[in-house]
Amino acid sequence: xxxxxxxxxxxxxxxxxSAKEWAGWIAAIVAxxxxxQLRDSPTSKPTxxxxxxxxxxxxxxxxxxxHADFFERLHIDFWQGEGGIEFSQNCxxxxxxxxxxxxxxxxxxxxxxxxxxxxxxxxxFGCNSGLLLNYLTTQLEGVQSSTGIEINAxxxxxxxxxxSFDPRIQFTATExxxxxxxxxxxxxxYVSNGGVLEYFKRERLDEMLTHITAQLRPAVFFASExxxxxxxxxxxxxxxxxxxxxxxxxxxxxLFESNGFSIVHxxxxxFDTWKMVATIATCR
Ligand SMILES: C[S@@+](CC[C@H](N)C(=O)[O-])C[C@H]1O[C@@H](n2cnc3c(N)ncnc32)[C@H](O)[C@@H]1O
Numbered sequence: 287x288x289x290x291x292x293x294x295x296x297x298x299x300x301x302x303x304s305a306k307e308w309a310g311w312i313a314a315i316v317a318x319x320x321x322x323q324l325r326d327s328p329t330s331k332p333t334x335x336x337x338x339x340x341x342x343x344x345x346x347x348x349x350x351x352x353h354a355d356f357f358e359r360l361h362i363d364f365w366q367g368e369g370g371i372e373f374s375q376n377c378x379x380x381x382x383x384x385x386x387x388x389x390x391x392x393x394x395x396x397x398x399x400x401x402x403x404x405x406x407x408x409x410x411f412g413c414n415s416g417l418l419l420n421y422l423t424t425q426l427e428g429v430q431s432s433t434g435i436e437i438n439a440x441x442x443x444x445x446x447x448x449x450s451f452d453p454r455i456q457f458t459a460t461e462x463x464x465x466x467x468x469x470x471x472x473x474x475x476y477v478s479n480g481g482v483l484e485y486f487k488r489e490r491l492d493e494m495l496t497h498i499t500a501q502l503r504p505a506v507f508f509a510s511e512x513x514x515x516x517x518x519x520x521x522x523x524x525x526x527x528x529x530x531x532x533x534x535x536x537x538x539x540x541l542f543e544s545n546g547f548s549i550v551h552x553x554x555x556x557f558d559t560w561k562m563v564a565t566i567a568t569c570r
Pocket of ligand 1: 381411436463479
């Protein structure tokens with residue numbers, strides 16, 4: 287059985303990986319211009335050996351030197367490209383297997399909070415194929431509008447072409463933070479499900495959450511995000527890259543509370559090799 291993803295597992299290196307990184311280090315020195323290009327615009331799908339070696343080196347270097355900006359650019363490249371569209375073909379089962387099967391309790395809690403605060407709008411970051419957004423829009427009472435924000439334009443086109451969504455739902459192809467700063471209004475429920483905030487660096491999330499608590503009250507946030515099994519939140523508020531994707535394990539308690547939210551529910555569930563933490567936080 288595979289073990290739960292951890293920081294230790296991510297940082298440990300076998301002989302083969304160390305050899306690849308040494309080769310990457312040499313490739314990075316020999317092809318200095320290409321290395322600079324890849325540092326500024328990382329590619330998640332390197333096509334030749336030189337780029338593969340340089341990317342291995344750059345990822346390791348960024349991890350050891352805590353270059354969160356590099357990882358954020360890398361994640362955007364992945365999700366804007368083929369990665370995003372391949373995801374829904376292979377991972378739509380997560381709506382059933384993760385959200386409906388493992389987080390029913392969280393949904394019941396969310397419904398209670400919704401009924402107390404009575405928001406009007408639902409905003410889902412990284413909605414992908416929109417299954418959860420459609421579910422929430424039809425299951426929660428009195429939703430006036432729902433917006434699915436998705437960085438993968440092809441996925442959004444597919445959603446827009448489909449007639450299977452509730453008419454209150456709109457999909458928009460844009461980056462989550464940009465949309466929030468320009469368009470969000472008070473009385474909204476913000477949703478990130480199955481791992482979305484994990485692709486944002488902590489500073490960006492701080493700006494987004496502070497914007498909500500300062501300008502857009504009242505609001506509710508539902509976040510279901512993977513975290514590293516050995517990330518001890520009592521010891522560290524750092525956001526640490528982990529797993530194969532090197533997405534961020536954030537300290538979600540600190541993230542929400544330090545930005546003015548109160549956490550009304552938080553619980554971890556195991557889902558395959560991920561420890562998923564669901565958080566419901568409010569600002570009134
Ligand atoms: C791991 S998938 C989760 C998808 C879906 N929420 C689910 O549970 O199946 C992450 C999703 O977030 C989207 N995404 C990643 N970064 C984003 C960003 N900065 N702005 C908007 N969407 C983003 C990706 O394109 C992808 O659809």
